[in-house]
Amino acid sequence: MEAPLLEMSTGHVVYFIHPRNGSLSEEDTFGVARWQPENGGEPFAIKGNLYGVNKGERITVHGKWETHPKYGLQFAVDHWERPLPKTKDQIISFLSSKFVKGCGVKTAELIIQKLGDRALERIMHEGAACLMGIKGIGTKSAVKIADSIKSNFEIQQIMMTLLPYGISADTVTKMYKQWGNECVDIVRRNPYRLTEIHLIGFLKADEIAMTIGISMDSPYRLNAALQHVLNETCYKGGHCFVFEHELIDRTKELLRGVSEQDIETELQLMAAHEQVIWEEDKIYPKHLYIYENKLAHKLACMATRSGGAMPSIENSIKQYQMKHGIVLADKQREAIREMFRQQILIVTGNPGTGKTTVVKAMIDIYKKHYPEASIGLCAPTGRAARKLGELTGMNSSTIHMMLGFRPGAEPEYGDDMPLPFDLIFTDEVSMKDLQLAYHLFQAIGPNTKVVLIGDSDQLPSVGPGNVLHDMITAGVPHVRLTEIFRQAQESQIIMNAHRINNGEQIVIDKNKDDFFFIEQPEPERIAHLVVLSVLRFLDKGHKLEDILVLSPMKKGVIGTEELNNALQAAVNPPALDKAEIKTVGRIYRQGDKVIQIRNDYKKKILNGDIGVVIGTALVKDEEGELTDEIGLACDFHGKVVVYSKHELKDLLLAYAITIHKAQGGQAPVVIMPVSTSHYVMLARNLIYTGLTRAEGVCVMIGTRKALSVAISNNKMVQRNTALRERIESNMQSIPTGQRKVYG
Numbered sequence: 148m149e150a151p152l153l154e155m156s157t158g159h160v161v162y163f164i165h166p167r168n169g170s171l172s173e174e175d176t177f178g179v180a181r182w183q184p185e186n187g188g189e190p191f192a193i194k195g196n197l198y199g200v201n202k203g204e205r206i207t208v209h210g211k212w213e214t215h216p217k218y219g220l221q222f223a224v225d226h227w228e229r230p231l232p233k234t235k236d237q238i239i240s241f242l243s244s245k246f247v248k249g250c251g252v253k254t255a256e257l258i259i260q261k262l263g264d265r266a267l268e269r270i271m272h273e274g275a276a277c278l279m280g281i282k283g284i285g286t287k288s289a290v291k292i293a294d295s296i297k298s299n300f301e302i303q304q305i306m307m308t309l310l311p312y313g314i315s316a317d318t319v320t321k322m323y324k325q326w327g328n329e330c331v332d333i334v335r336r337n338p339y340r341l342t343e344i345h346l347i348g349f350l351k352a353d354e355i356a357m358t359i360g361i362s363m364d365s366p367y368r369l370n371a372a373l374q375h376v377l378n379e380t381c382y383k384g385g386h387c388f389v390f391e392h393e394l395i396d397r398t399k400e401l402l403r404g405v406s407e408q409d410i411e412t413e414l415q416l417m418a419a420h421e422q423v424i425w426e427e428d429k430i431y432p433k434h435l436y437i438y439e440n441k442l443a444h445k446l447a448c449m450a451t452r453s454g455g456a457m458p459s460i461e462n463s464i465k466q467y468q469m470k471h472g473i474v475l476a477d478k479q480r481e482a483i484r485e486m487f488r489q490q491i492l493i494v495t496g497n498p499g500t501g502k503t504t505v506v507k508a509m510i511d512i513y514k515k516h517y518p519e520a521s522i523g524l525c526a527p528t529g530r531a532a533r534k535l536g537e538l539t540g541m542n543s544s545t546i547h548m549m550l551g552f553r554p555g556a557e558p559e560y561g562d563d564m565p566l567p568f569d570l571i572f573t574d575e576v577s578m579k580d581l582q583l584a585y586h587l588f589q590a591i592g593p594n595t596k597v598v599l600i601g602d603s604d605q606l607p608s609v610g611p612g613n614v615l616h617d618m619i620t621a622g623v624p625h626v627r628l629t630e631i632f633r634q635a636q637e638s639q640i641i642m643n644a645h646r647i648n649n650g651e652q653i654v655i656d657k658n659k660d661d662f663f664f665i666e667q668p669e670p671e672r673i674a675h676l677v678v679l680s681v682l683r684f685l686d687k688g689h690k691l692e693d694i695l696v697l698s699p700m701k702k703g704v705i706g707t708e709e710l711n712n713a714l715q716a717a718v719n720p721p722a723l724d725k726a727e728i729k730t731v732g733r734i735y736r737q738g739d740k741v742i743q744i745r746n747d748y749k750k751k752i753l754n755g756d757i758g759v760v761i762g763t764a765l766v767k768d769e770e771g772e773l774t775d776e777i778g779l780a781c782d783f784h785g786k787v788v789v790y791s792k793h794e795l796k797d798l799l800l801a802y803a804i805t806i807h808k809a810q811g812g813q814a815p816v817v818i819m820p821v822s823t824s825h826y827v828m829l830a831r832n833l834i835y836t837g838l839t840r841a842e843g844v845c846v847m848i849g850t851r852k853a854l855s856v857a858i859s860n861n862k863m864v865q866r867n868t869a870l871r872e873r874i875e876s877n878m879q880s881i882p883t884g885q886r887k888v889y890g
């Protein structure tokens with residue numbers, strides 16, 4: 148049976164029925180609107196994918212009539228387009244609309260006066276030149292006007308061609324921004340280039356390629372598949388490279404039916420063109436290879452620059468101890484001496500071993516010796532940076548902010564412009580992945596000292612690399628603090644963290660009120676108890692921001708997604724006076740705790756930043772001008788950020804977060820489900836990292852059996868990295884005689 152012919156109607160949306168504010172997004176495109184046809188007929192309801200349609204805008208909808216059981220006759224939109232305005236009035240209203248930049252009604256009338264009724268066709272054909280000489284239009288605004296007219300209609304043509312291939316309107320808009328009117332040619336020739344636009348992955352591009360008719364063994368396909376497997380393996384597994392045989396096997400599995408020989412040949416070509424780096428049996432994404440090599444070289448240079456002991460240091464330590472009424476442990480004193488001797492020093496220790504105490508002593512003594520010196524403090528997350536600042540009483544920032552990360556460009560500080568500090572302390576070093584470590588060390592000048600502080604027993608970085616471990620094993624100067632001080636010994640959280648780290652079971656003294664284990668085997672009951680515990684802490688006067696609910700994973704009854712839904716319903720239920728924004732499968736409500744899950748240098752909000760929804764506000768466009776889209780306003784420690792509907796994919800509820808996401812942050816209360824339903828995730832360093840997020844109270848809910856499985860599982864997941872070997876060989880290539888003396 149042939150598909151019924153589509154009918155069409157040109158007119159405009161009078162108002163949106165659903166959603167009422169008309170704010171649709173790429174994820175949520177379904178809308179219902181009151182439609183006024185321009186032929187003067189009766190208004191009627193239209194429904195369907197109305198994403199991109201603006202109230203009052205003249206468009207043409209194509210679709211068919213349907214009878215809804217409740218709402219009666221409606222026009223179901225299949226697709227829509229913006230027709231070229233024809234009459235003088237239509238042209239003036241289009242030219243003076245928000246689609247054309249820099250043109251008001253007056254200017255629009257002058258344009259028609261000069262160019263006539265075919266003004267738009269002429270502008271598209273002749274460009275800005277035909278606008279020159281019109282009163283009030285300078286060269287700049289002529290270009291602006293011509294460009295916006297051109298892109299408006301050009302993009303529509305491109306959409307008509309590309310939408311049938313299954314490419315979404317939003318992706319076409321992004322492609323157009325990047326490739327202009329070459330979009331169609333590019334996609335037809337090599338649809339895998341769509342993966343350059345970050346919204347499309349290999350699988351989707353492959354689907355489109357198959358619709359276009361690209362052959363199964365096309366070199367474009369093989370190339371994209373190899374890139375995809377290489378990047379996925381590195382970024383999901385934390386690897387810096389993938390072994391050749393593994394890369395080929397996985398790619399073969401993905402492409403099914405393509406020969407190993409063809410894949411290998413493509414890989415050789417990629418290596419020849421330096422799309423990837425092939426070193427012995429290792430295949431690197433090019434950027435990770437560069438990072439690993441340059442970082443290794445820099446670390447080796449710094450690690451071999453020692454300045455010799457400072458004679459007056461023992462006296463300074465003594466004076467510090469007297470002034471502060473403290474006796475530093477041997478290892479703490481060693482760390483201070485080494486800090487003066489070395490250009491780079493790593494100080495590690497489990498909780499309560501005096502890391503912060505020694506940092507404060509280092510700062511104090513260094514300032515005594517060098518009163519004019521400038522000292523910088525930084526950490527990988529906002530939370531860790533704030534804590535370091537509070538504990539030392541000095542300014543502290545995220546590493547990203549310190550280095551001046553910006554969208555689409557290299558950071559402000561790098562090897563040609565080193566950071567302007569004599570001494571830098573950087574905390575939570577276990578979280579630094581290869582890329583962040585590379586950027587930080589690139590920006591360290593020859594006369595700057597760096598002290599890295601952290602706990603090497605915590606989870607490794609989320610991103611590729613095992614930087615802290617590799618630095619320590621390669622012999623970068625390192626002091627490990629081991630003594631647990633008396634005050635710390637009183638904390639059951641700290642003592643149990645040490646036990647877990649040593650593979651021992653936890654011990655709880657029920658007379659103390661900082662550590663609780665609630666035995667409960669049923670995941671549904673565990674989830675219920677988590678919610679009850681949160682409510683109880685809130686009743687006791689804790690603020691929402693004081694409580695971290697940590698789960699090892701996202702999925703499942705006690706995964707973060709379901710816990711977040713349950714906690715949102717219990718802690719922040721809907722109310723008439725609370726603003727809300729809905730996207731697919733999620734509601735954000737005023738008062739919700741939220742977490743950013745991607746670095747956004749433009750908004751200056753980093754992956755892992757936690758904030759609170761404060762309401763709704765108008766979204767600004769790329770030029771900073773207000774649009775009529777209603778977005779979600781969130782407060783991140785005093786910084787207010789507005790998210791468009793489209794940007795909400797970067798924001799999750801944060802009543803419950805994964806332990807990985809919680810790294811680098813702590814809270815007075817931690818509630819953590821520990822269940823065998825998370826079997827695959829039960830690992831010692833995971834539980835240890837979760838527990839050590841608690842500053843005051845930890846409540847574990849689950850089974851001792853699950854906890855015991857986790858504590859016994861100390862298998863370190865292997866990461867493919869050659870940083871250690873590279874640091875070692877770089878160190879060896881600097882002859883002892885030529886090693887520079889620091890200081």
Ligand SMILES: Nc1ncnc2c1ncn2[C@@H]1O[C@H](COP(=O)(O)OP(=O)(O)OP(=O)(O)O)[C@@H](O)[C@H]1O
Pocket residue numbers: 473474475476479496497498499500501502503504505632633634635
């Ligand atoms: N030399 C010392 N003598 C006595 N007490 C000390 C000494 N060093 C540190 N402490 C005390 O031990 C406790 C833990 O120290 P500190 O906070 O410096 O450890 P930390 O390793 O930074 O801990 P965390 O990783 O939990 O932040 C503090 O109460 C601190 O005052």
